[in-house]
Amino acid sequence: MMPEIQMDQVSMRYRANSNEVLALQQVSLTIGKGEFVSLLGPSGCGKTTLLRIMADLLEPTGGTVTVAGKTAKEARLAQKYGIVFQSPVLYDWRKVKANIAMPLELMGLKKAEREKKAMELLELVGLQAFKDKYPWQLSGGMQQRVAIARALAMEPEILLMDEPFSALDEFSRERLNEELLSIWSAVRNTVVFVTHSIPEAIFLSDRVFVLSPHPGRLSAVVEIDLPRPRTKEMRNSPEFFRLIGRIRDSFEGV
Numbered sequence: 001m002m003p004e005i006q007m008d009q010v011s012m013r014y015r016a017n018s019n020e021v022l023a024l025q026q027v028s029l030t031i032g033k034g035e036f037v038s039l040l041g042p043s044g045c046g047k048t049t050l051l052r053i054m055a056d057l058l059e060p061t062g063g064t065v066t067v068a069g070k071t072a073k074e075a076r077l078a079q080k081y082g083i084v085f086q087s088p089v090l091y092d093w094r095k096v097k098a099n100i101a102m103p104l105e106l107m108g109l110k111k112a113e114r115e116k117k118a119m120e121l122l123e124l125v126g127l128q129a130f131k132d133k134y135p136w137q138l139s140g141g142m143q144q145r146v147a148i149a150r151a152l153a154m155e156p157e158i159l160l161m162d163e164p165f166s167a168l169d170e171f172s173r174e175r176l177n178e179e180l181l182s183i184w185s186a187v188r189n190t191v192v193f194v195t196h197s198i199p200e201a202i203f204l205s206d207r208v209f210v211l212s213p214h215p216g217r218l219s220a221v222v223e224i225d226l227p228r229p230r231t232k233e234m235r236n237s238p239e240f241f242r243l244i245g246r247i248r249d250s251f252e253g254v
């Protein structure tokens with residue numbers, strides 16, 4: 001496995017007024033190129049902090065981060081990242097296709113190239129029929145698919161997703177999990193997915209990094225040996241329940 005993201009003894013200490021919070025304590029991990037991993041843990045364990053450090057949106061107070069042999073900052077400047085946030089950050093005044101084409105426009109691509117690429121991305125996320133709608137005319141799940149398509153527009157080597165489906169109902173969320181895997185099977189980049197849902201982390205990932213709070217640290221790494229492609233029937237399999245049990249156990253004693 002070729003390493004894509006390496007974190008060595010990464011710590012993050014926040015200072016708020018006179019209080020200090022140790023959000024991450026000496027986290028070391030390696031994520032392989034083309035791997036799908038989840039960062040899983042209860043609220044406040046430092047998942048978002050860890051993701052932001054990977055993306056160079058936040059500088060750690062200790063430790064080092066290496067991304068594809070570069071520093072996180074170099075990787076950011078080389079546009080290695082696509083990011084999807086919890087609530088889709090879309091431009092309300094732009095139609096769906098124009099939202100997806102936005103990064104391509106900023107890169108100075110010609111109109112014909114932008115159109116072609118935007119249509120490919122719309123097809124990838126199954127939203128061709130909605131290309132001329134405005135974001136507010138779509139459901140929450142569809143908006144998040146637009147945000148995913150836009151994050152993929154620059155063909156990022158790494159896709160960082162911060163609880164992208166947590167605002168959706170359980171049914172939409174499970175469907176979006178399946179759709180995300182089908183998109184990923186076409187793209188096959190490295191994905192780091194933040195969630196506090198154990199079944200979501202299992203269903204999606206090759207490996208699950210379990211974090212525990214106060215201070216935030218890596219408490220377990222669980223290999224998900226379910227075959228791919230993953231199917232919804234797998235959610236009811238004994239293997240799936242065994243993995244849920246294993247991850248629950250790794251939280252105990254925290």
Ligand SMILES: Nc1ncnc2c1ncn2[C@@H]1O[C@H](COP(=O)(O)OP(=O)(O)OP(=O)(O)O)[C@@H](O)[C@H]1O
Pocket residue numbers: 014015016021022023041042043044045046047048049050196216
């Ligand atoms: N800017 C900040 N200033 C001070 N403390 C912060 C700041 N950001 C986060 N923290 C604290 O750091 C810890 C980790 O926060 P973080 O948001 O990374 O956790 P999380 O696991 O992503 O939580 P959630 O699932 O609720 O989003 C928490 O105790 C939080 O209160």
